[in-house]
Amino acid sequence: MNKILRHGDLPGRAALKRITTPAAKNTDRWTPLVFGGALIGIGAVLLKVKPRIGHVPNPTPFTDQTTSKRRHINARKARDTVKAFAPTNVTDQIGRSLVLGGTALLLTRLLDEASGRARR
Template sequence: MSIKLPGRTNLPTLSNKALPASRDRLMPVAYAGGLLAVGAALLIAKPRFGHVPPPNRMGDGPRRSRLRRAAQRGRDGVQAFAPTNVTDSLGRSLILGGVALLLARVLDEVAGRDGQ
């Protein structure tokens, strides 16, 4: 069984026509669907490599120095905004991006072509 590779004499000819409009119009929708799927998979799976340990690993006991007490209070205040799983944040961002892309594409279709 032999495989015939294209040579100089049997190369396919490429036409100069543009891609069909339907393919060009559907690619953003497919891309948005991919973003939504990957984002949802990250939110559901919660992979272990994205887990972030809590920042109070040195303990919560009172500190003697004013600077260290201020740093401890600051750490506890900022901890509320820190994610516990980084992949959750990535998943939410991908979902928001996918929804925004899909919504922009739908509104673009509703707006129609120029002059119509």
Template sequence: MKLPSRPALPDLTRLRDRALPASRTERLGPLLFAGGLLAVGVFLLKAKPSFAHVPRAKQFGDLPRRSRLRRAAQTTRDQIEPFAPTNITDQIGRSLILGGVALLATRLLDEMAGRDTD
């Protein structure tokens, strides 16, 4: 006696997605998460907590050094310094805002695109 074969797993998933619309929580959850990312990012940019402040690079002075190695290190330090953040939370805040905006835009554009109508 041969039993009827069952559809493969991807077929069941496709059927479920067509038959059952996404729940409201699944659709609105990413919007709430994006809002949270934006809120935390803006808070970090505005509050500028002092615990994440990076000390300035020229702690030992700016006078020329005698040794070539130390002069090279000083010159390299001065070249790299403009790229270093002064407050780490600023960088984290900007990243959170960027991620929140990207998630929000993606989710809103997905809602505007609508469901497939195959």
């Protein structure tokens, strides 16, 4: 049977502060290192494998018309300038982001341990 909770049935604020969450356990101090290592590993795999699904087609059209209208010439120049910043494979960008995020997580956790911050 379902029991309906009333206002008096809920634990008080002091009782909630005493409850420890699973992340607050001392054994979970090193979990960020595992996550950081996993992020670095997944990112490295994406950088190495370069799955075809992440391939971005070349923004240059197959037949580049040679019209002499000023706006077409300016549009082509702008396109060719921006093309240098466009990724050729989206998974490369995702892989780099994962590697950077994992490295930041590892460094943060290791520096936290080195700083000797008081633990709860």
